[in-house]
Amino acid sequence: MKRLLFAFAFIFAILSCVKAQDYYKTGVGLRLGSGFGLTVKHFTTANTALEGIVVFRWRGINITGLWEYERRAFRTPGLSWYIGGGGHIGIWSNYDENAYWWDYEEHPNGYTIIGADFILGLEYTVKEFPINFSVDWKPALNLIGYPGVWLNVGALSIRYGFRY
Secondary structure (H helix, E strand, O other), X not given: OHHHHHHHHHHHHHHOOOEOOOOOOXXXXXXXXXXXXXXXXXXXXXXXXXXXXXXXEXXXXXXXXXXXXXXXXXXXXXXXXXXXEEEEEEXXXXXXXXXXXXXXXXXXXXXXXXEEEEEEEEEEEEOOOOEXXXXXXXXXXXXXXXXXXXXXXXXXXXXXXXXX
């Protein structure tokens, strides 16, 4: 019971910290990880953002939309953590008929996938020059097309921030 109370107190302390982003309103950049692509992150309030991600992987494209809640981390200016969720849609072309997971007979032309995403990350923004670095873990659940859970999806994003 004491551990549970301590956990709730710790979570409350973290959530009551100062607002997350005073450094940029919209960030545009590259995403490098299990696939490579583009990312756009736009703050709708001081602590919430919408992020769009386009990733090229498996001779195809995945488009992801996320809602994220963000707060300052470790009372360090420019450093924040974020958590959120959303969904994705993608097309995987004829990847590799020898891949163990590819059902070539059933899907010779590829897969069209639709699913849900979760994201947990840490980002740092340089105040003097509006460059933003983030590292995240973004597991996905494919519901349609190629159903399954993808836990190995993480990336490093580098964005240029616009302060307007």
